[in-house]
Amino acid sequence: MCMDKNAIIEERHLNESVRIFKILGNPVRLIMLKALEKTELNVSQLGELLGVEQSVVSHHLATLREHQLVQSTRDGKQIYYKLTDPHIIDVVDEMIDHTDHVLRGKQHGE
Numbered sequence: 001m002c003m004d005k006n007a008i009i010e011e012r013h014l015n016e017s018v019r020i021f022k023i024l025g026n027p028v029r030l031i032m033l034k035a036l037e038k039t040e041l042n043v044s045q046l047g048e049l050l051g052v053e054q055s056v057v058s059h060h061l062a063t064l065r066e067h068q069l070v071q072s073t074r075d076g077k078q079i080y081y082k083l084t085d086p087h088i089i090d091v092v093d094e095m096i097d098h099t100d101h102v103l104r105g106k107q108h109g110e
Helices: 011-024 027-038 043-050 054-066 087-104
Strands: 068-075 078-083
Touching: 011 027, 011 087, 027 043, 027 054, 027 068, 027 078, 027 087, 043 054, 043 078, 054 068
Parallel strands: none
Antiparallel strands: 068 078
16 A cells, blocks of 8 residues: 555645644653643742743743743733644643553553
């Protein structure tokens, strides 16, 4: 059977998907996304939650913004960040569920 890889996943979608999975491969960004699923937070709050410097938080937020995963809103002098696309949390939650199966040594549904 001869298959065309572009018939499976269009190349531009494949490339962007790989970039997004690389973004999700960072533990700080995963926790940020899960935290922002619950509530809007500013850089200071995220830094405190994650135990990292504000510059680190800002760097990760810039990456998440670049890929349209978070957005910011200003409230006076404060800038708050929130999740832009809840679909990404579905991906993260499915990954965490799969991780649970792997860690327990069980197949899906066991």
